[in-house]
Every structure is written in structure tokens, then in C-alpha cells.
Amino acid sequence: xxxxxxEFIANKRQGKTHTQIEIKSFIGQFATGKIPDYQVAAWLMAxxxxxxxxxxxxxxxxxxxxxxxxxxxxxxxxxPVDKHSTGGVGDKTSLILAPLLAAAGGYTPMMAGRGLGHTxxxxxxxxxxxxxxxxxxxxQFKSIVRKVGAAIIGQSRSICPADLKLYALRDVTATxxxxxxxxxxxxxxxxxxxxxxxxxxxxxGSGAFMKTKAKAQDLAQQLVYIGQKYGINTVTLLxxxxxxxxxxxxxxxxxxxxxxxxxxxKMVENGVExxxxxxxxxxxxxxxxxxxxxxxxxxxxxxxxxxxxxxxxKVMEKFMEMTYAQGAVTKWQLPExxxxxxxxxxxxxxxxxxxxxxxxxAGIELGAGRKKIEDKIDPTAGFxxxxxxxxxxxxxxxxMQIYGNRSDLFPQVKKRLDNVFKIGNPLRVANE
Ligand code: URA
Numbered sequence: 247x248x249x250x251x252x253e254f255i256a257n258k259r260q261g262k263t264h265t266q267i268e269i270k271s272f273i274g275q276f277a278t279g280k281i282p283d284y285q286v287a288a289w290l291m292a293x294x295x296x297x298x299x300x301x302x303x304x305x306x307x308x309x310x311x312x313x314x315x316x317x318x319x320x321x322x323x324x325x326p327v328d329k330h331s332t333g334g335v336g337d338k339t340s341l342i343l344a345p346l347l348a349a350a351g352g353y354t355p356m357m358a359g360r361g362l363g364h365t366x367x368x369x370x371x372x373x374x375x376x377x378x379x380x381x382x383x384x385x386q387f388k389s390i391v392r393k394v395g396a397a398i399i400g401q402s403r404s405i406c407p408a409d410l411k412l413y414a415l416r417d418v419t420a421t422x423x424x425x426x427x428x429x430x431x432x433x434x435x436x437x438x439x440x441x442x443x444x445x446x447x448x449x450x451g452s453g454a455f456m457k458t459k460a461k462a463q464d465l466a467q468q469l470v471y472i473g474q475k476y477g478i479n480t481v482t483l484l485x486x487x488x489x490x491x492x493x494x495x496x497x498x499x500x501x502x503x504x505x506x507x508x509x510x511x512k513m514v515e516n517g518v519e520x521x522x523x524x525x526x527x528x529x530x531x532x533x534x535x536x537x538x539x540x541x542x543x544x545x546x547x548x549x550x551x552x553x554x555x556x557x558x559x560k561v562m563e564k565f566m567e568m569t570y571a572q573g574a575v576t577k578w579q580l581p582e583x584x585x586x587x588x589x590x591x592x593x594x595x596x597x598x599x600x601x602x603x604x605x606x607x608a609g610i611e612l613g614a615g616r617k618k619i620e621d622k623i624d625p626t627a628g629f630x631x632x633x634x635x636x637x638x639x640x641x642x643x644x645x646m647q648i649y650g651n652r653s654d655l656f657p658q659v660k661k662r663l664d665n666v667f668k669i670g671n672p673l674r675v676a677n678e
Contacts, residue, residue, distance in 0.1 A: 249275070251285045258292035265598035267306045273309035283415055290412075290421040298426035306426070307472055313408035314401075317355065317440035319391070324539045325442030326353040326391070329531050331554060332446070332465060333365035333422075335453035335606045336490030336631070338500040339528045340368045340398070342375035342508060345564035348395025348530050349555045352539040356398040357406065357435040358506040361411055361615040361623075363422035363455065364606030366500065369400045369603050370615075374625035377575035390571045397568060406435050414619050417432075420594065424453035425465050433472040439624035443479040443538030445531055453602025459484060481534050486529060489600045489635050492524035496614045496628015499649060500579045507564035515632050524636075529553060531661040583626035585653035587676075588644040589663050597637050597645075599668040605629065608662045612650045626649050639669060 249271040264272075272289070275281045280628065298306070319326050329343050344354040358368035359379075369380045380400040391399035401410035409431050416422045417430075436444050446469050449455070450462035466482040471658070473480030493513050494503040503521060506513065513520045534546030542548035555561050569578065610613055613624030627650035633639055644669055648656055 251281050251289075251663060255285060255289045258289060258296055261296045263299055264302055264305075265654050266301075269302065269305040270309050270444060273408050275305060276411060276558060277313035283411075286412070286661055287415055287419045288392050290419055290427070292407055293427065294421040294424045300471065301430050303426040303468065304472060306400060306476065307433050307437070308581050310406060310408040310412070310420070310430055311437050311472045314403070314405040314438065316404070316438050316476055317384065317388065319353065319388070319440045322353050322392070324352055324541060326355050326440065327438060327443040327445070327538045328354055328356050328439055328441045329445040329447065329494060329584070330331075330358075332428060332432065332448050332462075332589055333455055334360055334449045334487040334491060334499065335365060335602050335609075336492050336495040336523065337447075337449070338371065338491065338494075338504055339368065339447070339531055340564075341371060341501060341565070342528050342561060343531055343535065344396035344398055344464070345508075345568055346552055346555055346561045347535055347539065348568070349560040349564045350536055350539070350541050352395065352536070352541055353391055354396040355387065355439045355441065356396065356403060357439055357539065358398055359400065359435075360417070361610075362413065364419050364496065364603045364615075365453070365455075366495070366609070366615070367608070368476060370423050370625075371497045371500050371574060372398060372572075373623075374580060375569055375574050375579070376578045377573045378569055379573040382572070385590055390568070394567050397572060399496065401435060406438050409434050425461075425468055427456065429468050429472055433476075434467060436473075437459040437476045437478065441478060443535070444473055444481070445526070445534045445538065446480060446482045447531060448482050448484050448566065449487040451486050452600065453490065453606060454487040455533065455581060459597055479538055481538065483530065483534065487602060489602055490605055490629075490631050491527065493626060493631050494519035495605060495609055495631065496649060497547050497610075497623065497625045497678055498582075499626075499628040499630065500598065502504075502580055505562070505565070506600060508556060508565055509559070510557060516637070518634055520631065522633070530671075531552040563630055583649035584651045585649070587648045587653070587656050589660060591639045591641060591643045591669060593669050594641045595669040596672055597633055597635055597639055597667060598672060600635065601666045604666045608659045608666075611659050611662060612648070612655055613652060
């Protein structure tokens with residue numbers, strides 16, 4: 247019997263469960279260009295609305311994994327370890343963690359993604375570095391991992407091509423925040439890397455795909471289940487994403503924040519250290535990675551080692567080595583925005599909440615992310631957050647600075663930002 251994509255889509259629309267063979271045909275034929283995007287987009291929405299069982303999720307992961315090569319670093323000691331986030335706003339820790347692990351004597355062969363939904367992507371951030379290549383032959387990737395200790399690439403025609411295509415389609419079809427689709431996307435990439443250990447930063451809150459901690463816990467459990475099936479030692483951390491991580495949101499800006507942290511530069515506004523949460527989370531994740539790598543006996547010890555390596559400048563050295571190994575031009579400098587404008591607080595009071603997803607969407611409107619698959623990104627576009635939750639703000643105080651090359655977009659972006667900040671009296675809000 248021939249495999250009919252329209253029948254497969256109709257089955258999911260009717261809430262039926264797919265078989266392993268059907269899933270293998272669908273994902274395999276999509277990866278090789280035999281099923282067009284419009285049919286896959288229709289299936290994605292049916293799967294999003296009607297769900298996928300844990301067996302279906304496992305079979306999708308398996309099919310996506312085997313759509314390309316699966317790497318092996320069996321001879322490396324310590325065994326490679328990686329970290330992946332389920333997606334956030336200003337969530338930039340991978341840029342520090344890969345070189346940190348390399349500076350500690352470990353290995354990180356990281357396969358990352360582009361911006362997804364309202365969240366940013368490591369690949370788009372790295373491409374803000376002039377010349378940096380996230381696509382290369384797998385032999386070259388493996389040789390950089392061996393020589394430098396870390397390299398970061400994207401899915402390609404050779405490795406996880408099914409995720410490359412599915413990820414881009416989910417980004418623009420409002421089908422991102424589905425636990426099974428997130429699990430298959432993340433775990434197919436991570437298993438293909440040939441790692442022995444994985445730290446997952448599972449986000450919850452207004453800037454995450456999982457808005458509640460309970461849903462994030464569910465996602466974490468399913469990710470661990472798949473990791474265990476493939477013999478990967480998988481650890482999850484549930485972390486808060488109710489405000490952007492650190493200060494900067496946007497591709498070049500986030501690379502700048504990471505380079506500042508790796509150079510021991512602090513950003514202080516009104517007595518508040520705006521990079522402190524990025525550094526704390528990075529060290530927590532690093533501690534776990536160093537334990538999985540068997541470089542440190544405990545997370546606490548790993549955090550100490552991570553901090554020392556950062557303070558010594560060795561992580562920054564590794565980061566630069568990695569950028570040059572991946573094609574960055576000599577003495578590269580980050581691009582800077584032509585236009586900047588402050589966004590001011592309309593009232594006085596305490597900063598009670600931020601709608602962090604709206605900040606991510608405002609970034610897409612500025613050009614920091616894509617509205618359509620073929621959109622070009624403005625690497626300079628984004629925001630510098632000037633305040634943190636709980637802080638007191640004055641009327642007219644800058645809440646954030648807007649950056650980008652197109653100031654004509656600023657008025658519409660500001661309109662969206664008008665819905666982001668809830669400022670007031672906490673007692674009055676509690677009684678309302
Ligand atoms: N990261 C991924 O690689 N895929 C997702 O679906 C979400 C986060």
C-alpha cells in the first residue's frame with residue numbers, strides 16, 4: 247500500500263494514533279523533499295491540536311534522528327556533554343557554556359537552532375559575528391570539537407535535516423509550543439551529536455513555551471524519558487523565564503553580553519547588576535555539565551571551577567578560538583545599530599510583571615527574528631532591559647533601550663511594548 251500524506255494528515259485531524267511505519271514514511275519523505283511544506287504545515291497543526299502519544303513522540307524523534315548522520319565520539323575522554331534550552335528570551339548561556347566546558351578540559355559538540363516563535367536562537371546570535379559559519383562538513387565540525395573542545399553548528403542536509411525543515415516550519419505556523427514536537431526536535435539533535443551527558447534548561451513563565459511550572463515539569467519528564475531510552479545521562483533544571491535573562495535581547499547584543507561576562511565586565515543600572523542572573527544560571531548549568539563530564543565531583547565544585555575559569559579569562563580565550571575555528575574574520579567586531587531610542591515608564595511604582603513573550607514578539611517586529619522562513623535578520627536589532635522585576639521605577643525612567651537599523655519600525659514596536667510592563671502598587675494589585 248502506498249503512503250498517502252493527505253490520509254496521514256486526515257488521521258491526525260480525526261485524533262487517530264499513527265503507526266511507527268507511517269511516521270517513518272512521513273518524516274523520511276519530508277526530509278528528502280518528497281512531501282511539500284504545505285502538507286507538513288497542515289499535519290503540524292493537526293498534531294498540535296490533537297496531540298501525539300509518547301510512542302508517537304519517540305518514533306518521530308527516531309525518524310528525525312535517522313534523517314541524517316549520527317555522530318560518535320567514542321574515543322574522547324571525557325565523553326562529550328551538551329546543554330540545551332527549551333527556549334527563552336535573552337536566553338544566551340550556550341555561548342558561554344560551550345567554551346567554558348572546553349576550557350575545563352571537556353568537549354561540547356553543540357547542535358543548536360535558530361529563533362523559534364518569540365524566542366531567540368543560538369545560530370542567529372553566532373551569525374552576528376562577521377564570518378562565523380554554523381554550516382560546515384561534519385568532518386570539520388568533529389575536528390574542531392577535538393582540537394578546540396567546542397563547536398556550535400546548525401542542523402543541515404547531513405545531520406538532522408528533518409529537524410532543520412520542521413523547525414523552520416513550526417517557527418512560522420504557530421505550532422511551536424507542543425510538548426511532543428519540542429521533545430522530538432531537541433532530542434533528535436542531541437542524540438545525533440554523539441554525547442554521553444545532557445543538561446536541559448527547561449524554562450517556564452511568560453517568556454517560555456511552557457507558561458506554568460507544572461507544564462515545564464511535564465516537558466522535563468518526557469525529555470528525560472527519551473534521553474534514557476538512548477542511554478544519555480540527562481539532567482533537567484527548571485528555570486524562571488518571567489523576564490528576559492540578563493540585560494540584552496537580540497542577536498549581536500546577546501553576544502556582547504556574553505563577551506562582557508567572559509571579560510568580567512558588569513552592567514549596573516540604579517544599583518542593580520543586570521547581568522547577574524545570566525551569570526548565576528550559566529554557573530548552575532556549567533556545574534551540572536562538569537559533573538556529567540566527570541571533571542568535577544559535585545555541582546557546587548563545578549560552579550567554583552566555572553567561576554574561576556571565567557575570572558581567569560580562559561573561557562573568553564576559548565570562545566575566541568572557537569569563533570576563529572568557525573570562520574570569523576580576523577579581529578572581528580560585532581555590528582552596531584544605527585538607531586537607538588529609550589522606552590520610558592509612563593508611571594511611578596513597582597515593576598510587578600513583564601509579558602516576556604511580547605518582548606520577544608516586539609524583537610521579531612524589529613527584525614531580530616523571522617515572520618516568514620525567507621526573512622533576513624537585522625543582527626543589531628533588539629533591546630537593552632534597564633530594570634528587573636520587583637524594582638521601583640520613576641515616571642519617565644528608561645525601562646529599556648530599543649536598538650536596530652530601522653527607526654521607522656520603532657513606533658509600532660513601542661505600541662507592542664505598551665502591553666509589556668505592569669507597574670503599580672503590589673498591595674493594591676493583590677486586593678483587586
Ligand atoms: N529548542 C529546539 O531545538 N526545539 C524546540 O522545539 C524548542 C527548543
